[in-house]
Amino acid sequence: MATCEIVVREASMCIFRALKWLFETVLWVALYPWKKTATRPESVNYHFTRQCNYQCGFCFHTAKTSFVLPLDDAKRGLLMLKEAGMCKINFSGGEPFIHQKGEYVGELVRYCKEELQLESVTIVSNGSLIKEEWFQKYGRYLDILAISCDSFNEDTNYTIGRRQGNKSHLSTLKPIEGWCRAYRVAFKINTVVNIHNWEEDMSSEILELNPVRWKVFQCLLIGGENVGPDAKRNAESFVILDHQFQSFLKRHQNVKQLVPESNSMMRDSYLILDEYMRFLDCTKGRKDPSKSILDVGVANALKFSGFDEAMFLKRGGKYTWSKRDMKLEW
Numbered sequence: 001m002a003t004c005e006i007v008v009r010e011a012s013m014c015i016f017r018a019l020k021w022l023f024e025t026v027l028w029v030a031l032y033p034w035k036k037t038a039t040r041p042e043s044v045n046y047h048f049t050r051q052c053n054y055q056c057g058f059c060f061h062t063a064k065t066s067f068v069l070p071l072d073d074a075k076r077g078l079l080m081l082k083e084a085g086m087c088k089i090n091f092s093g094g095e096p097f098i099h100q101k102g103e104y105v106g107e108l109v110r111y112c113k114e115e116l117q118l119e120s121v122t123i124v125s126n127g128s129l130i131k132e133e134w135f136q137k138y139g140r141y142l143d144i145l146a147i148s149c150d151s152f153n154e155d156t157n158y159t160i161g162r163r164q165g166n167k168s169h170l171s172t173l174k175p176i177e178g179w180c181r182a183y184r185v186a187f188k189i190n191t192v193v194n195i196h197n198w199e200e201d202m203s204s205e206i207l208e209l210n211p212v213r214w215k216v217f218q219c220l221l222i223g224g225e226n227v228g229p230d231a232k233r234n235a236e237s238f239v240i241l242d243h244q245f246q247s248f249l250k251r252h253q254n255v256k257q258l259v260p261e262s263n264s265m266m267r268d269s270y271l272i273l274d275e276y277m278r279f280l281d282c283t284k285g286r287k288d289p290s291k292s293i294l295d296v297g298v299a300n301a302l303k304f305s306g307f308d309e310a311m312f313l314k315r316g317g318k319y320t321w322s323k324r325d326m327k328l329e330w
């Protein structure tokens with residue numbers, strides 16, 4: 001009789017454990033989509049054009065279309081993002097100053113700062129098409145301007161493809177840094193470390209230009225953009241190994257503005273909107289688009305963004321991004 005009781009008790013415990021496991025699994029699966037959608041689009045990168053006047057060999061947002069949303073639609077999308085919790089917008093491309101000679105991005109910058117009152121409005125550009133008149137008209141609305149510069153050696157820029165014809169890329173940097181100071185825009189530099197520049201020492205020129213932030217990326221492969229049969233670039237010959245990236249970082253450890261971004265940090269930690277205002281999910285090593293936020297709303301589109309909020313915070317995605325908080329000496 002006693003043996004029989006023990007067997008029954010053991011069997012009951014087994015069933016209880018199995019049910020507990022089943023309940024926890026079902027609960028996790030049920031909550032998983034909610035967890036993924038609980039994200040607020042706090043910081044968004046809007047690549048509104050894919051057109052560019054440069055031909056960088058590693059470019060990972062290439063000219064696959066020439067589409068740009070009508071201005072009113074772009075503003076409508078930006079308003080929806082603000083209502084969903086956006087605090088920072090970055091305009092990128094392609095080259096943002098190529099469309100309507102910078103007037104389009106200028107009007108979006110003004111709209112986001114003056115009408116939407118976003119904390120931070122920023123642009124990433126190659127710098128080659130920016131004129132002082134643009135700063136006169138729109139500089140007051142812009143918090144940060146990031147200019148791409150991978151090398152202070154003109155031949156290296158030429159090899160990478162950071163150029164338009166024979167025009168010097170480097171000649172654009174100093175005037176832009178001066179205009180940023182004159183019109184009170186924080187100046188930033190972005191560098192992609194690749195096979196052609198990983199051994200370079202950029203310290204003295206960077207220290208002289210004195211950006212508020214120097215973002216240093218490891219060259220990244222994205223299927224359909226810079227690798228694969230349907231890509232417009234083949235960046236495989238530009239890729240470097242982790243130890244090469246680390247050696248570049250070590251060489252520049254005296255530059256306090258340096259913010260490194262390895263491949264693993266970069267891939268899923270950005271909320272990227274393409275020219276149709278679709279979120280691009282990079283988790284599978286390519287850019288899988290959601291539906292446009294203009295058609296399905298921000299919350300629904302966000303479910304397909306692949307955004308890793310923890311990695312966003314880990315890579316320092318939240319920083320002092322408003323120029324009024326930077327205490328800059330202009």
Ligand code: SF4
Pocket residue numbers: 052053054055056058059060061093094095126148162
């Ligand atoms: S500047 Fe180079 S990396 Fe940037 S969008 Fe143009 S081609 Fe691509």
